[in-house]
Amino acid sequence: MAVPTRRRGPAKGARGGSRRRRLPLRLLLPVLVLVAMTAMLLLRGYVHSEILADHRVQPPAATDKVPQKILDGGPVIDTRGGRTDSMSVPDRRLVLTFDDGPDPTWTPKVLDVLKKYDAHAVFFVTGTMASRYPDLVRRMVDEGHEIGLHTFNHPDLSYQSKDRIDWELSQNQLALTGAAGIRTSLFRPPYSSFADAMDDKSWPVTEYIGSRGYLTVVNNTDSEDWKKPGVAEIVRRATPRGDKGAIVLMHDSGGDRHQTVRALDTLLPDLQRRGYEFDNLTEALDAPSAHTPVTGAALWKGKAWIVLVQAADDITDVLVVGLAVIGTLVIGRFGLMLLLSAVHARRVRRKGAGWGPPVTGPVSVLVPAYNEAKCIENTVRSLMLSDHPVEVIVIDDGSTDGTARIVEAMNLPGVRVIRQLNAGKPAALNRGLANASHDIVVMMDGDTVFEPTTVRELVQPFADPKVGAVAGNAKVGNKDSLIGAWQHIEYVMGFNLDRRMYDVLRCMPTIPGAVGAFRRSALTPIGGMSDDTLAEDTDVTMALHRAGWRVVYAENARAWTEAPESVQQLWSQRYRWSYGTMQAIWKHRRAVIEKGPSGRFGRVGLPFVSLFMVVAPLLAPLIDIFLLYGVVFGPTEKTIGAWLGVLALQLVCAVYAFALDRERLTPLISMPLQQILYRQLMYVVLLQSWITALTGGRLRWQKLRRTGGVATPGGVPTQRRRVPQEEQEYVR
Known part of the structure; x- marks a missing residue:
């Protein structure tokens, strides 16, 4: 009967003095599986739970550093290339803007109403939501709407460092690139209001945002739909006085938005009968498109991000x-x-x-x-x-x-x-x-x-x-x-x-x-x-x-x-x-x-x-x-x-x-x-x-x-x- 012999070790003087021990594949694989599962859950938590979000809101501050023409100007603020300009929307032009989306329940309903009345709008998306619902972002672009950034985690940027601001913008752009293959030059700060609400805390942020190549878009007409005041009240607050042009703030995410959807179904035909046009921001300002196609490695990086987020969601559903x-x-x-x-x-x-x-x-x-x-x-x-x-x-x-x-x-x-x-x-x-x-x-x-x-x-x-x-x-x-x-x-x-x-x-x-x-x-x-x-x-x-x-x-x-x-x-x-x-x-x-x-x-x-x-x-x-x-x-x-x-x-x-x-x-x-x-x-x-x-x-x-x-x-x-x-x- 043959008896197996013990394998001899390396001879003395062999390089290293001893044989290098390798981690067995059957041990490596389970460790990798557990690490991969944990990584997928952490990614999902990062995207869904806004783990890095900072929900502090800066109280009003002095306005000594804010140029007066910004305080008295329009809702579109241009600080690119050292400029200090502001713009307003022409009369009988209405730019509907929707914040905090896309939302899988309410964004499609908003898009359906806009399509029904052949109206365009600007959607200021967060990176977390765009990463989770890329199909809705693609639909917005395909149907002629404009996309703007609303940061990745929705923090008040007045509290954040420049590195954090850059991170919020780059991550937001990464999600947008992966979802629709574009970059955008439009930006709306979270918790922003009218131009005359700009203060010494938010103005330096606006200047820095401009130095990064972005137009800052606030609003001059707030529907306050987040308060759910009723359809009639939302319509009243969203309607500009006389024939003035306006940038209207609304929301397609962040809670129950059925009043917003119903208000749109009333507001759009009413203002169209008065001669209003519902344009993208750049259409209303007769400016070049805010969208820039992305190609090459940057595009594939964005697509990889979306794939990973979707995989994390799917894997998490299975794990649940x-x-x-x-x-x-x-x-x-x-x-x-x-x-x-x-x-x-x-x-x-x-x-x-x-x-x-x-x-x-x-x-x-x-x-x-x-x-x-x-x-x-x-x-x-x-x-x-x-x-x-x-x-x-x-x-x-x-x-x-x-x-x-x-x-x-x-x-x-x-x-x-x-x-x-x-x-x-x-x-x-x-x-x-x-x-x-x-x-x-x-x-x-x-x-x-x-x-x-x-x-x-x-x-x-x-x-x-x-x-x-x-x-x-x-x-x-x-x-x-x-x-x-x-x-x-x-x-x-x-x-x-x-x-x-x-x-x-x-x-x-x-x-x-x-x-x-x-x-x-x-x-x-x-x-x-x-x-x-x-x-x-x-x-x-x-x-x-x-x-x-x-x-x-x-x-x-x-x-x-x-x-x-x-x-x-x-x-x-x-x-x-x-x-x-x-x-x-x-x-x-x-x-x-x-x-x-x-x-x-x-x-x-x-x-x-x-x-x-x-x-x-x-x-x-x-x-x-x-x-x-x-x-x-x-x-x-x-x-x-x-x-x-x-x-x-x-x-x-x-x-x-x-x-x-x-x-x-x-x-x-x-x-x-x-x-x-x-x-x-x-x-x-x-x-x-x-x-x-x-x-x-x-x-x-x-x-x-x-x-x-x-x-x-x-x-x-x-x-x-x-x-x-x-x-x-x-x-x-």
Whole structure:
């Protein structure tokens, strides 16, 4: 049998002294996906929520610096090239101007009325709205209307620096370029009024705007439609006196504008009968067009901006649906866990040891071990303390650290060691099954310790001849560190509450590798432990369900396992678990269409496992992504309140789970931090597993480093065995 050899490192003296480690593609892709989603949300928030908007409005100031001819002049102010001029619209010319749009509801209605009466107008658009609704901007241009800038975020420019003013103008032009392929030379300051309202705060801004090549357009007739005073009043205020020309201020966005639309339908025909023309500003002033076509790189930059904004909107809409789905799944799962766990607890208390006659016959305990020198002595000694008769078989799967010799040197009765070349955990378990003396077989990991009652509690359900396998209660033994405490919470709350729920539903998806028991007569017909997937425990459990066997949970069969103590080890373990679970679900997908008792798992269990163990964790990052979005873009208080509500629901479940397992509540102090940090790591791991599955990648078994720090039952740690010199030679 060929044994793979370890690849040698670079020779001494190689450039750099060591091989450069590259970030694996399967790790890079999920990180990029999460970054891209977050970037899209931030872009949407930037465009929709006006995160950089400044809603302060400058109070009136002195007018000492404003030229008198500007104060007494018309509503069009020209400060380009150092000029200080103003212009008015000729008699019987009316320039309708609309601010703050485009709006998807009201702008089309305004355009329809203008088209109905063959009238033109000027739309002063904001960059945020133009970015979101570029089709409306294109329609304005196509129908002969003129476009002006109204800044990107609608701040009072009197408060802003020149850099901020330039940014507002350039971003507004970028949106206009992307939407309609043009630039404009018209500008209207937010919160502006008549020319005679110009003061020492706004005039320097107007001069600077002119130096950037823009005409500043205010108004001399304000409809005050934003106040919604009624259609008749809007018409009255928008009608100029006598035959005077006017620039009329109206709005096509910023709220309900139905009065504005109705007022236009009255104002336009009335003034047309009086001989008024409704022109663009440059038409009314007989000036060159304010629009300049944009070509080349600038045009493509604008189009790229619009594409990104539209993509951000579309992606966010999808993510909102996903958030609704995950919210329903999370709340539904918590509700089911609480309800069915309570049912399970009452059933256990009422039934007690009611599976049938006590199971007292000896059982075989299989301990597959690969390089478990630091843990194996604790494991075997814990089995020797069992109050149920056991045969212990340690299957050494090609260890290179003397694991087998440590067990043999213990010279314990009823303990056998079987050696084999490294072939993987499923092969080791099958080798143990072939050598087991009893029909009931307990399986555990080489880094796990049992309590004296564990085996007895684990095998009692086999009094029911329909039971083919029993899941024990795996618990974290090294929970003193922060990462250990987080895993302890996950084991008690997530895994064991889940198992209670699945037990009631009769669709237990996984017998944990750390503590589980099987009928050998149930395993043999399905081929024993399969190496088709990386989650052989989930795979065999699903196969038993499909074979018609019942799988149950024994809450008092506690086993203490050594959880990963570093992020890297945790990552490797959970990556294998999640990927292996996906493989097992896919392998047993035909269970969904199977009939009879064996089809119950396919009808109930497989959909539940897919939703709660694959889909829900995959969508769960949306909760935190939208938390970030809500905190940054608002509504901040409601967002934090909703997140705290979900955390409170999780805490209720956790407290209940800890009470059922008779655990101290102290580790729950770290639960808020777990939700912020630990869950994010699990998200990326699952996303990486998805990408591996979708790309057809192969994942190998990873061996976790063990410390041997899990205590034996009773809390007294076993003395770690010193490896003799001859065994050190064997290791080398």
